[in-house]
Amino acid sequence: GAGVSQSPRYKVTKRGQDVALRCDPISGHVSLYWYRQALGQGPEFLTYFNYEAQQDKSGLPNDRFSAERPEGSISTLTIQRTEQRDSAMYRCATGGLDTEAFFGQGTRLTVV
Amino acid sequence: QKEVEQNSGPLSVPEGAIASLNCTYSDRVSQSFFWYRQYSGKSPELIMSIYSNGDKEDGRFTAQLNKASQYVSLLIRDSQPSDSATYLCAVKKDSSYKLIFGSGTRLLVRP
Numbered sequence: 001g002a003g004v005s006q007s008p009r010y011k012v013t014k015r016g017q018d019v020a021l022r023c024d025p026i027s028g029h030v031s032l033y034w035y036r037q038a039l040g041q042g043p044e045f046l047t048y049f050n051y052e053a054q055q056d057k058s059g060l061p062n063d064r065f066s067a068e069r070p071e072g073s074i075s076t077l078t079i080q081r082t083e084q085r086d087s088a089m090y091r092c093a094t095g096g097l098d099t100e101a102f103f104g105q106g107t108r109l110t111v112v
Numbered sequence: 113q114k115e116v117e118q119n120s121g122p123l124s125v126p127e128g129a130i131a132s133l134n135c136t137y138s139d140r141v142s143q144s145f146f147w148y149r150q151y152s153g154k155s156p157e158l159i160m161s162i163y164s165n166g167d168k169e170d171g172r173f174t175a176q177l178n179k180a181s182q183y184v185s186l187l188i189r190d191s192q193p194s195d196s197a198t199y200l201c202a203v204k205k206d207s208s209y210k211l212i213f214g215s216g217t218r219l220l221v222r223p
Contacts, residue, residue: 041215041216042118042213042214042216043156043200044213045210045213048209048210055209056209056210059210091155091156098144098206100146101211103155103157106155
């Protein structure tokens with residue numbers, strides 16, 4: 001596809017369930033970022049991949065959050081045992097090593 | 113101290129005026145700087161990137177970078193109501209480092 005694709009667009013899950021959010025990058029983009037964005041705030045960094053290597057995961061809030069990018073392309077952000085405080089917009093952005101990053105449309109996660 | 117700081121606004125300017133948006137960053141070795149525009153309920157979209165000191169112009173937009181002062185700004189000339197949005201500043205140290213965003217400045221352009 002032409003742009004960064006995230007799925008699902010909306011996810012409602014019950015507290016305690018696991019969720020997996022997917023990011024399909026622009027072809028050839030080696031850098032991939034996951035962010036979380038609350039209303040009225042800037043994107044909050046979660047984790048960053050260069051190709052398949054997770055370069056930085058310092059923004060992951062706790063060990064319930066994990067991410068992978070096994071073949072250096074599609075990435076999955078997994079949240080285990082979801083809590084209501086995990087409800088947010090989760091955004092993926094991809095780009096070249098030292099160039100601009102482009103955002104997908106995001107996944108709105110609601111934990112009920 | 114936050115890594116990237118922006119005034120939250122709102123910054124209100126009349127239509128046709130110049131809007132000046134400012135951003136400071138804490139890490140002196142930062143190399144790449146970006147401005148994104150985000151309309152309410154939408155994803156951030158890239159407006160400008162700047163990598164060296166000085167000015168970079170693209171249409172009505174000018175990005176200004178001063179690495180000595182750790183300061184980057186965005187000027188919007190002939191502001192239009194359609195420019196009303198939140199503007200996000202983002203900074204990257206190098207290729208192996210994360211892209212960090214400020215909290216954004218909300219711009220309102222009054223007709």
